Amino acid sequence: MDHSDLPHTNWRISERARKLTSSAIREILKVTERPEVISFAGGLPSPVTFPVERMREACERVTRDAPAAAFQYSATEGYAPLREWVAARYSKNGVTIRPSQVLMVTGSQQALDLLGKVLIDPASPVLVETPTYLGALQSFSMYEPRYVQVPTDENGLIPEGLTPALTQDARLLYAQPNFQNPTGRRLPLERRRALAEFARTSPFPVVEDDPYGALDYAGAPLPTLLSMAPDHIVHCGSFSKVLAPGLRLGYIIAPEELHFKLVQAKQATDLHTPSFTQRIVYEVVKDGFLDEHIPTIRTLYRDQCEAMLSSLERHMPEGVTWNRPEGGMFIWASLPKHIDTMQLLEAAVAENVAFVPGAPFYANDADHSALRLSFVTVPPARIDEGIARLAKLIRERI
Amino acid sequence: MDHSDLPHTNWRISERARKLTSSAIREILKVTERPEVISFAGGLPSPVTFPVERMREACERVTRDAPAAAFQYSATEGYAPLREWVAARYSKNGVTIRPSQVLMVTGSQQALDLLGKVLIDPASPVLVETPTYLGALQSFSMYEPRYVQVPTDENGLIPEGLTPALTQDARLLYAQPNFQNPTGRRLPLERRRALAEFARTSPFPVVEDDPYGALDYAGAPLPTLLSMAPDHIVHCGSFSKVLAPGLRLGYIIAPEELHFKLVQAKQATDLHTPSFTQRIVYEVVKDGFLDEHIPTIRTLYRDQCEAMLSSLERHMPEGVTWNRPEGGMFIWASLPKHIDTMQLLEAAVAENVAFVPGAPFYANDADHSALRLSFVTVPPARIDEGIARLAKLIRERI
Numbered sequence: 001m002d003h004s005d006l007p008h009t010n011w012r013i014s015e016r017a018r019k020l021t022s023s024a025i026r027e028i029l030k031v032t033e034r035p036e037v038i039s040f041a042g043g044l045p046s047p048v049t050f051p052v053e054r055m056r057e058a059c060e061r062v063t064r065d066a067p068a069a070a071f072q073y074s075a076t077e078g079y080a081p082l083r084e085w086v087a088a089r090y091s092k093n094g095v096t097i098r099p100s101q102v103l104m105v106t107g108s109q110q111a112l113d114l115l116g117k118v119l120i121d122p123a124s125p126v127l128v129e130t131p132t133y134l135g136a137l138q139s140f141s142m143y144e145p146r147y148v149q150v151p152t153d154e155n156g157l158i159p160e161g162l163t164p165a166l167t168q169d170a171r172l173l174y175a176q177p178n179f180q181n182p183t184g185r186r187l188p189l190e191r192r193r194a195l196a197e198f199a200r201t202s203p204f205p206v207v208e209d210d211p212y213g214a215l216d217y218a219g220a221p222l223p224t225l226l227s228m229a230p231d232h233i234v235h236c237g238s239f240s241k242v243l244a245p246g247l248r249l250g251y252i253i254a255p256e257e258l259h260f261k262l263v264q265a266k267q268a269t270d271l272h273t274p275s276f277t278q279r280i281v282y283e284v285v286k287d288g289f290l291d292e293h294i295p296t297i298r299t300l301y302r303d304q305c306e307a308m309l310s311s312l313e314r315h316m317p318e319g320v321t322w323n324r325p326e327g328g329m330f331i332w333a334s335l336p337k338h339i340d341t342m343q344l345l346e347a348a349v350a351e352n353v354a355f356v357p358g359a360p361f362y363a364n365d366a367d368h369s370a371l372r373l374s375f376v377t378v379p380p381a382r383i384d385e386g387i388a389r390l391a392k393l394i395r396e397r398i
Numbered sequence: 399m400d401h402s403d404l405p406h407t408n409w410r411i412s413e414r415a416r417k418l419t420s421s422a423i424r425e426i427l428k429v430t431e432r433p434e435v436i437s438f439a440g441g442l443p444s445p446v447t448f449p450v451e452r453m454r455e456a457c458e459r460v461t462r463d464a465p466a467a468a469f470q471y472s473a474t475e476g477y478a479p480l481r482e483w484v485a486a487r488y489s490k491n492g493v494t495i496r497p498s499q500v501l502m503v504t505g506s507q508q509a510l511d512l513l514g515k516v517l518i519d520p521a522s523p524v525l526v527e528t529p530t531y532l533g534a535l536q537s538f539s540m541y542e543p544r545y546v547q548v549p550t551d552e553n554g555l556i557p558e559g560l561t562p563a564l565t566q567d568a569r570l571l572y573a574q575p576n577f578q579n580p581t582g583r584r585l586p587l588e589r590r591r592a593l594a595e596f597a598r599t600s601p602f603p604v605v606e607d608d609p610y611g612a613l614d615y616a617g618a619p620l621p622t623l624l625s626m627a628p629d630h631i632v633h634c635g636s637f638s639k640v641l642a643p644g645l646r647l648g649y650i651i652a653p654e655e656l657h658f659k660l661v662q663a664k665q666a667t668d669l670h671t672p673s674f675t676q677r678i679v680y681e682v683v684k685d686g687f688l689d690e691h692i693p694t695i696r697t698l699y700r701d702q703c704e705a706m707l708s709s710l711e712r713h714m715p716e717g718v719t720w721n722r723p724e725g726g727m728f729i730w731a732s733l734p735k736h737i738d739t740m741q742l743l744e745a746a747v748a749e750n751v752a753f754v755p756g757a758p759f760y761a762n763d764a765d766h767s768a769l770r771l772s773f774v775t776v777p778p779a780r781i782d783e784g785i786a787r788l789a790k791l792i793r794e795r796i
Contacts (some may be wrong), residue, residue: 009630009653011603012569014541017516020662047466055469059457071453072641106504106646110668117540118415122520138666142515143551144410173412203408232407244469246673248504255407264418268536269667270508274675275644 001320016142022049032354038386040373041354043181043329046304049297050244051284058283062276070276078104078251080277084288084370086237086251095227103262106273108211108238108250110266112139112174115207117265118258119171120145125174127166129157130369131361133181134210136174145171147363154323156180156187159194159334172234178223179212179328182372186326189222196228205258211238211250214294216327217302221295230282231364237282241329242294247277300376301329306322307380308373308387315384317398331373332358339397341371353389400421400637412445414540420789425677430752436784438771439577439752441727448642448693449682460674468674475503475506476504476649477676479605483684484635484649493625499651501660504671506609506636508649508664510572513605513632515663516656517569518543525571527555529609529759529768531579534572543569545761547783552721554585556577557592568602575623577610577726581758584724594626603656609636609648612692614725629653637679639727640692645675698774699727705778706771706785713782713789715796720771729771730756737795739769751787 032039061071083102090097105111112135120143127182128136130149137147142330148170151161157175167173175195177187187195199206208225216222217236226235238250252262266272305325309396312322312333335341339356348354358370427698428717430437475481481500488495503509510533518524518541526534528547535545539625546568549559555573565571573593575585585593591706597604606623614620624633636648650660703723710731720731733739739755756768776784 008600009603009655011517011656012601013656013659014515014517014519014522014569016519017659017663019665020659042471044471047470050465052461052465052469055465056458056461059452059461063450063457067448067450067453069644071448071450071644073440073442073638073643074443106668107670109666113667119409121412121414124412135669139697142663142666151543151772171412203410205407205409227704240471245471246467248668248670257407258409258411261411261415261418265415267542268418268507268533269511270504270646271533274644274646274672275506275714277674292600315421324445388685 016144019141023390024295031349033211037352037354038351038378038389039354040375040378040384040386041356043374044377045241045245046300046376049300051293054284054289055244055280058280059281062279068281070279071247072275074272074275076263078102078273079275079282081281081286082278085282086253090226090253093227095230097226097230097253098256100256101259103120103252103254103259103266104273104278105250106254106267106270107240107245107248108209108236109135110269111236111250111252112136112209114252114262114265114269116140116143116171117269118261121171125168125170127170128363129175131182131358131367132174132337132338132363133173133176135363136209137363149363149365154185155183156183156191157193157195159198161378162198163272165200172204173206175206176209176212178210178222179215179325179330181212182330182356182358183332184323184328184330185332186222186324192222192225192228196225196233197300199225199229199232202232205234206232207234207236209236210279211241212328214290215298215301217298217305217388218326219295219298226253234258242290243281243284249273249277249279249281265342298327304375304380305331307383308375311384311387315388317391317395319323319398320394329374331375333371333373335369335371335394336398337369339394340368342368344371344393344397348390350383351393353386355390414428414542414653417539425728428669429747435747435750435752436776436780436787438776438784439754440771441772441774442775443639443643444698447698449687449691452682452725453642453678456678459681460677464677468677470673472670472673474670475679476500476671477673479684480542480676483680484651486596488624488651491625493628495624495628495651496654498654499657501650501652501657501664502676503648503650503664504668505638505646506607506634507533507537508667509634509648509650510534510607511540512650512663512667513570514538514661515542515667516659516749517603519569523566523568525568526761527573527578529580529756529765530572530761531574532758535761536606538572542745547761547763552583552584554589557589557595557596558720560596565600570602571604572607574607574610576608576620576678577613577723577728579610579726580728580754580756581730582721582723582726583730584620590620590623590626594623594631597623597630598625601629603632604630605632605634607634609639610726612728613696613699614638615696616724617693617696617705632656638704640688640695641679641682645682645753646680647675700777702773702781705727706773707779709782709785715784715789715793717796718792727772727774729773731769731771733767733769733792734796735767737792738766740766742769742791742795745791746788749787749791751784753788
């Protein structure tokens with residue numbers, strides 16, 4: 001957009017706002033709205049998984065049975081029955097999560113903002129995976145931390161890497177153990193045990209961000225860090241990937257001490273998450289609906305993932321590698337080191353195919369030859385066409 | 399709540415989170431949930447004003463006609479038709495507001511958080527009215543400003559008080575020109591002109607927070623600051639008081655330069671406001687519904703206000719003064735200086751009547767003998783009973 005004709009102000013903005021630059025992903029998404037573009041860029045759940053009919057019925061019930069409460073201001077902590085439902089869902093195998101640990105938030109992106117607000121001072125160290133979720137970097141950066149990258153390999157974060165020297169004075173460790181965005185990696189059981197053990201004595205919280213945990217294709221989830229150390233982990237969950245992201249509904253499970261601070265920060269941030277959306281989601285999930293619904297999402301995404309893996313096998317030249325995700329929405333591919341995926345993206349968009357370059361997912365020292373592929377929004381037939389186009393562009397550069 | 403039996407962490411929290419203390423209002427509201435309490439404390443709109451039937455129809459239409467879009471991730475700026483509607487509503491009498499100036503937010507409380515994020519550095523001066531909206535102090539305080547109180551009188555902010563010495567290095571001036579929370583004051587036309595003129599050359603924005611503007615009892619609104627200096631004012635609006643607060647929907651109208659920074663900050667904060675609630679509100683308002691709906695709210699609140707004013711006349715002893723609001727939801731009362739309204743509140747709650755003490759509404763140098771009375775949630779018969787109880791307690795202290 002050309003701003004030259006717009007009036008200008010001479011208002012001074014904050015240091016943190018000065019550092020804000022336009023997100024590459026955001027600019028890409030604008031281009032890929034054109035229908036002719038086959039986009040593997042977006043992290044958008046497939047809309048065929050939205051349980052529209054149940055949502056409609058829930059709206060009907062909420063507006064009929066409790067309109068005064070659903071449309072009124074409500075408690076910052078969230079709708080009590082939904083908080084109880086969340087606590088009960090995580091209370092199993094001898095683990096008890098208390099409703100008083102649960103804070104409902106406006107999408108789990110808000111969880112990250114609130115955690116940044118309550119835990120990060122300017123220049124304080126924040127530990128992140130290598131690479132890590134771009135949205136977390138965006139949220140935390142508003143509080144101006146110093147990022148420290150934790151060593152990872154193809155199985156994710158390496159707990160032995162959390163040395164005293166690396167973790168000194170840290171305010172939090174942020175991790176996505178399940179089907180991480182962007183790599184699709186799942187942290188193995190032994191590493192989870194080691195990380196939970198670390199959390200038990202750590203002077204800072206381990207934040208387990210888990211938007212994709214329910215999307216394991218085999219339906220055999222690994223235990224969460226929360227279940228291994230329920231009083232020492234901050235767990236962020238979301239309804240975005242199992243119901244619908246447009247409701248913007250997630251939650252933070254945290255020890256009460258931190259919970260109370262998060263509630264105060266949330267009150268200052270937006271008073272509370274919409275009562276109306278919370279009640280709708282409660283109506284949708286309260287009778288066990290997710291347990292029948294989630295397997296249909298898993299099957300769909302597993303098939304889409306298989307389709308993309310087959311296409312990658314079929315079309316990609318030697319020198320390109322990728323992982324085989326056990327769940328989630330993303331494949332992470334590595335190209336020969338001399339190929340810059342940001343430049344590749346420009347060529348790709350000209351050929352009507354899109355992905356997200358890997359570099360923005362690194363807090364420091366980016367890998368410029370990696371890329372993220374989402375396989376959940378494009379139907380299998382177009383997946384093959386898109387991967388073929390992409391492979392051709394890569395082959396030309398090898 | 400007794401936390402002694404809960405597990406403790408040794409996690410270090412941020413400086414800003416350390417300064418967070420429990421809100422007095424919040425603690426009060428807990429007590430006043432008991433049905434026997436006549437509460438003039440809450441700023442809750444009367445639920446009889448919620449257009450439930452129209453909301454239900456809107457849900458029906460949105461879930462039928464656009465479920466994939468309504469439940470999907472969407473643009474950070476907000477739903478385009480709603481942004482256009484907002485811009486059109488403010489474009490009149492020769493003033494043009496561009497949709498590109500409009501950012502949809504999760505209640506106008508979020509507007510304040512985003513403005514704090516983008517404008518305030520630690521220790522930078524922020525100008526506020528004396529007293530000012532408590533929620534704004536809570537939002538801005540997360541960014542650790544130094545508050546500077548602008549002189550006010552019974553007509554609100556005094557523009558002549560904005561001297562170079564007082565306003566030096568300020569990052570923003572925050573004001574509620576219409577029926578201010580907590581005082582109910584409306585800024586007169588001449589002062590609006592002076593303030594708009596000030597904004598035109600000011601090196602920082604004048605933020606016009608206007609949740610109550612539509613609630614003028616005579617239906618004769620004074621022009622907004624925005625209409626007087628459309629490229630030099632940041633205007634915050636809300637659907638909370640004219641439709642329903644439980645939807646958490648508001649907007650910021652700002653010059654594009656600042657708008658782009660606010661969009662980036664919002665993306666880091668919660669990605670976007672729920673697509674679903676935005677589409678519902680658009681369906682409700684698009685055909686001019688507010689123009690028929692708002693007068694019914696005005697009439698209701700005017701009658702409730704009259705009822706409270708009559709009760710105050712009838713019961714209050716000499717030495718107690720209050721204003722006659724021309725709109726909005728609040729009356730501001732001043733007691734003899736030796737009465738501390740925080741202590742009075744404790745006695746009042748014991749007699750099952752509640753209000754909000756004035757002190758928390760001051761950034762500095764609080765007046766401890768003022769109090770805020772909301773007249774919108776309690777029916778007239780109970781208003782008289784509540785004011786009688788309160789007057790008795792005050793009389794005992796004079």
